[in-house]
Amino acid sequence: MDSITAFHNGLLIWIISAITLFVLALMIYVMVRFNRRANPTPNRFSHNTLVEVVWVVVPILILLVIAAPSFAVLSDQMTVPDGERKYLGSDIFSWGEVEVPAPALTVKATGFQWYWGYEYVDQAVGFDSYMLDDAQLAALKPGEPRLLAVDNELIVPVDTTVRLQVTGDPGGVIHSFAVPSFGIKTDAVPGRLNETWFYARKTGIYYGQCSELCGKDHAFMPIAVRVVEKQAFDTWMKTLQQTGLDEATLTLASID
DSSP: OOHHHHHHHIIHHHHHHHHHHHHHHHHHHHHHHHHHTSSSOOOOOOHHHHHHHHHHHOOOOOHHHHHHHHHHHHHHHSSSSOOSOOOOOOOTSSOEEEEEESEEEEEEEEEETTTTEEEEEETTEEEEOBBBHHHHHHHHOTTTTTTTSSSOOOETTTTOOEEEEEEEETTSSSEEEGGGGTTTEEOOBEEEEEEEEEOSSSSSEEEEOOOOOOOGGGHHHHHHHHOOOOOHHHHHHHHHHHHHHHHHHHHHHHHH
């Protein structure tokens, strides 16, 4: 996520600002210089070679400047850390400066019609996650946002690299698993396993949504990821494996 933020704040915002100011200045100049009072008899011309070359070449150069670091950012997103590869971090023009630990947790997210299923691959446990309707929200989680709160959140530990495997129900349609706070958006395609990763530095609940039009309830399959301390995660996982999801949820609530 650092490289995405740096790409926007360190490069795109300056390019956007420069283009905006240039267009504004050009509009003001045209309005002042070529209004009816200042220019009562308009000039007639068919082309201007210099202007035509400039408005073709300059946008191409701008796109090249944007494309070069964006490919590196995309490569970081699509390459799961192995403990040795260095990532861009806050300097998108470097060859890699941040060491990211290899994944300590692998989660498989499956898109169904219209909910998500989560499987902790190495721990061999899993559950489904449904959006809470208004009545359930008022009764179970009154403080959480409408259309984003779910019955069973995806629980992950803080300061841990998480490998996320994303797929779709073999008998279903294409979905997309997206959590903007982590800088991830990966298609859930039936019969195909896509991989991405994230590393959460702060505890809390992070929300996302299905980002691929997938049918009548597309807007009602949110994603809720709860990031907890490692000790709390270990306790929750142990309870989940031994006694089931309901007891694990109560255990996590008591820890929080």
